[in-house]
Amino acid sequence: MNRAYPPVRGATGRVLRDLAKAFAREGWHVTIITTGPKAMKERDGGIRIIRVKAPERPRGMFSYLVIWLKMFFAAMRLKGRHLVVTMSDPPLIVVAGKLVAKFKKSRHINWCHDLYPDVIPALGINMPGFLMNFFKKQSRKAMQSCDKVIVTGRCMAKHLTYEGLNPKQITTIPNWPDIEILEAPPPADGDGQFFTVPTVNGARPYNELLKEKQKFRVLYAGNIGLAHPIDAIIDAAEILEEELNDVEFVFVGDGERFDYIAKQRSDRGLENIRLLPYQPVERLREVMESGDVHLVSMKEEAAGFVVPSKLYTALAVARPCIFMGPAQSETAKVIKDFQTGKVIPQGDARALADAIREYRMSGQEWFAAHGGAARAREVFTPSGSINAWMERAWDSVQEDLRKSA
Numbered sequence: 001m002n003r004a005y006p007p008v009r010g011a012t013g014r015v016l017r018d019l020a021k022a023f024a025r026e027g028w029h030v031t032i033i034t035t036g037p038k039a040m041k042e043r044d045g046g047i048r049i050i051r052v053k054a055p056e057r058p059r060g061m062f063s064y065l066v067i068w069l070k071m072f073f074a075a076m077r078l079k080g081r082h083l084v085v086t087m088s089d090p091p092l093i094v095v096a097g098k099l100v101a102k103f104k105k106s107r108h109i110n111w112c113h114d115l116y117p118d119v120i121p122a123l124g125i126n127m128p129g130f131l132m133n134f135f136k137k138q139s140r141k142a143m144q145s146c147d148k149v150i151v152t153g154r155c156m157a158k159h160l161t162y163e164g165l166n167p168k169q170i171t172t173i174p175n176w177p178d179i180e181i182l183e184a185p186p187p188a189d190g191d192g193q194f195f196t197v198p199t200v201n202g203a204r205p206y207n208e209l210l211k212e213k214q215k216f217r218v219l220y221a222g223n224i225g226l227a228h229p230i231d232a233i234i235d236a237a238e239i240l241e242e243e244l245n246d247v248e249f250v251f252v253g254d255g256e257r258f259d260y261i262a263k264q265r266s267d268r269g270l271e272n273i274r275l276l277p278y279q280p281v282e283r284l285r286e287v288m289e290s291g292d293v294h295l296v297s298m299k300e301e302a303a304g305f306v307v308p309s310k311l312y313t314a315l316a317v318a319r320p321c322i323f324m325g326p327a328q329s330e331t332a333k334v335i336k337d338f339q340t341g342k343v344i345p346q347g348d349a350r351a352l353a354d355a356i357r358e359y360r361m362s363g364q365e366w367f368a369a370h371g372g373a374a375r376a377r378e379v380f381t382p383s384g385s386i387n388a389w390m391e392r393a394w395d396s397v398q399e400d401l402r403k404s405a
Contacts (some may be wrong), residue, residue: 153330219291
C-alpha cells in the first residue's frame with residue numbers, strides 16, 4: 001500500500017513502479033493501493049491499481065488519518081494475498097499493514113523509506129510528547145510483527161536495531177536511480193547539455209538561454225521537502241554570483257520549498273538560479289547529465305530517519321556529488337567509501353561555495369570524483385536492488401507456498 005503511484009514523483013513512487021513491474025514479471029498478481037484526485041480502479045500492464053480519493057498534499061493529522069482509513073478498508077475488501085507490502089507514506093501505514101496481514105493471514109514486509117514518527121521533528125512539526133511516544137510505540141510494534149523490514153540505508157538499520165528490532169529482521173537495500181536514465185540513448189548532440197521546457201510568460205525556452213553562454217552547472221534534481229534545507233545553497237549561490245559568474249544553480253522538481261527558492265531568488269536578485277518543473281521521462285538522462293555537479297541536502301537531525309535518493313541519480317550519470325548533511329548518514333558514507341564527491345556540514349554556505357569552486361577550477365578534482373561515481377554506479381544498480389528485494393519476498397512466502405502445494 002502506498003499513496004505515490006502514479007504519477008511517479010520522487011524516489012518512493014519511482015522505485016515502487018519498478019518493483020511492482022518486477023513482481024508482475026515474476027508471475028505475482030500485484031495490486032497497489034494508492035491515492036488520486038478521485039476514487040477509481042485502473043490497470044498498468046499486469047498491475048492493478050486502486051485509488052482512494054485524497055488531496056495531493058494532505059494537511060494536518062486528520063487528513064492523514066482519513067487517508068489511512070480509506071487505504072485500510074480498501075485493502076480489507078481485497079481477497080487474501082500471500083504478501084502485504086507497506087511503505088512509509090502515509091505515516092504509520094505499517095500499522096494498517098499489520099492489521100491487514102493478521103486478518104488476511106498474509107506475510108508482511110515493511111519497506112521503510114522515511115521513519116515515522118521519528119522524522120517528524122526534523123520536518124519542523126511540533127507534536128506533543130505523549131502523541132509522539134504513542135505513535136512510536138505503535139510503529140515499533142507493527143515493525144516487530146513484520147516478516148521483514150527493508151530499509152534504504154545502514155544508518156536507518158542501526159537506529160531500528162537500537163530501538164529494539166531484531167537485526168536479523170532488517171535488510172538494507174539501497175534505492176536505485178530511474179531505469180530510464182540508464183536505458184536512454186545518449187543525446188543526439190553527444191554532450192547532453194541542453195534540454196527544453198515550454199515557453200512561459202514570453203520567456204525563451206531554457207535551451208536557448210544555455211546556448212548563449214555555457215556555464216558550470218550545479219544541479220539539484222528531485223523533491224525539495226522540509227527535511228532538505230536549502231538556505232545555505234541559496235547563500236552559496238549569492239556568494240558565487242559575486243565571485244564566480246560562470247556558475248549557475250538549477251533546481252528541477254517540486255516540493256514544499258520550491259516557491260521559497262523562487263521568492264529568495266527574486267528578493268536577492270540572483271541571476272544564477274534557475275527553476276524548472278519535473279521533466280518528461282524521456283529527458284531524464286539529458287537533464288541529469290547536464291549537471292556538472294549534483295547537490296544533496298539533508299538536516300542533521302534527520303540522520304537515520306531519511307535516506308535521500310538523489311545521490312544514486314548522480315552516480316547513474318557519473319557526476320560528482322556534494323552532500324550537505326550529517327557525516328554519519330548513509331549518503332555521506334557512500335560518498336566517502338567511493339570518493340564520489342564531498343561531504344560538508346549543513347548550513348555552511350562558504351564551505352559549499354568553496355567546494356563548487358574547487359570542482360569548477362580543478363579538472364583533476366572533478367575527474368577524480370567522476371571516476372569514483374562511475375565505479376559506484378556499477379555497485380548501486382537497479383537490477384541488484386530489485387533482485388535482492390525479490391529474494392526477500394520469496395523467502396517470506398516460501399513456507400506458505402509449500403503448505404498450499
